[in-house]
Structures are given as structure tokens and as C-alpha cells.
Amino acid sequence: MDGIRLDEWIEDTPPRCPRCGYDLRGSPSLVCPECGLKASVGELSREAKRARREAMPFQDVNWRVRCGLAVGLGAALVCLATRWAGMTGVMLVVGAIGGLVTTGCGAQAFRARGLSEHARQFLRQEPELVLAGVVTVLGLLLMVGSIWLA
Numbered sequence: 232m233d234g235i236r237l238d239e240w241i242e243d244t245p246p247r248c249p250r251c252g253y254d255l256r257g258s259p260s261l262v263c264p265e266c267g268l269k270a271s272v273g274e275l276s277r278e279a280k281r282a283r284r285e286a287m288p289f290q291d292v293n294w295r296v297r298c299g300l301a302v303g304l305g306a307a308l309v310c311l312a313t314r315w316a317g318m319t320g321v322m323l324v325v326g327a328i329g330g331l332v333t334t335g336c337g338a339q340a341f342r343a344r345g346l347s348e349h350a351r352q353f354l355r356q357e358p359e360l361v362l363a364g365v366v367t368v369l370g371l372l373l374m375v376g377s378i379w380l381a
């Protein structure tokens with residue numbers, strides 16, 4: 232029998248087929264029943280490591296979305312204050328840079344949604360898409376709004 236022995240499997244997510252992502256837990260052999268690929272335990276383990284690496288940049292995605300919210304709100308206040316003080320140039324720079332950073336932070340959550348299903352198993356938290364949407368729109372409003380107010 233050449234099935235996956237649990238004592239050989241040390242990764243913290245179930246083994247998945249490197250080609251089609253099929254969950255091979257409890258599979259009687261190392262041949263994927265979905266696509267027919269025969270993989271070694273080593274290959275399955277490498278696939279799990281690859282998926283973990285893919286997920287790594289997104290582990291703190293919700294924290295980054297909150298940072299984006301803070302940057303966006305701060306930049307909005309600065310824009311309003313500089314507009315009120317007649318410093319249009321400063322307002323445009325703050326609106327552009329603040330808007331870009333804010334939009335970038337919000338967009339992280341949507342990029343995390345595009346991870347492979349296997350990689351998503353390694354995410355410690357689900358991306359908060361509603362908040363991320365608000366932050367992304369706030370960033371766009373900052374850029375458009377500062378130009379509009381100038």
C-alpha cells in the first residue's frame with residue numbers, strides 16, 4: 232500500500248493534489264482520484280509549503296486595511312485643513328499620496344481573495360471585504376476630492 236501515512240504527514244493542512252488541489256486526506260493511494268496525477272509525499276509536502284508561502288504576505292491583511300483607514304482619515308483631515316488655509320499645493324500632494332496608500336491598503340484584501348484555495352487554508356483570518364471596500368473607496372475619494380477642491 233502506498234497511501235499517505237499520517238505519521239509521514241507533518242504539514243498543518245491536509246495534503247492536496249499539486250495539479251488540481253483535490254483534498255487527498257484519507258485517499259487510499261497517492262494517485263489523485265480527480266485528475267490522475269501521481270505525487271510523492273515529498274511533492275505533496277512541497278505543494279503545502281508553496282501554498283503557505285503564497286499566503287504569507289496576506290497574514291496581516293486586516294491589520295493593513297485598518298492602517299489604510301487611519302491613513303485615509305488622517306489625510307482627509309489634512310486635506311480639509313490645508314484647503315481651509317489656502318495651501319492648495321500641499322492639499323493636492325497629501326490627497327494624491329494619502330489616496331494611493333489608502334487605496335493600496337484596501338486592495339490588499341481583494342488580492343487575498345484571489346489566492347488559490349489551498350493557500351487560503353493557511354490564512355489565519357478571513358479578509359474583511361466590506362471594510363476593505365470602504366477603505367478603497369475612501370482612498371479614491373481622497374484623490375478625486377483633492378483635485379476637485381483645488
Ligand SMILES: [Zn+2]
Nearest residue numbers: 248251263266
Ligand atoms: Zn489532482
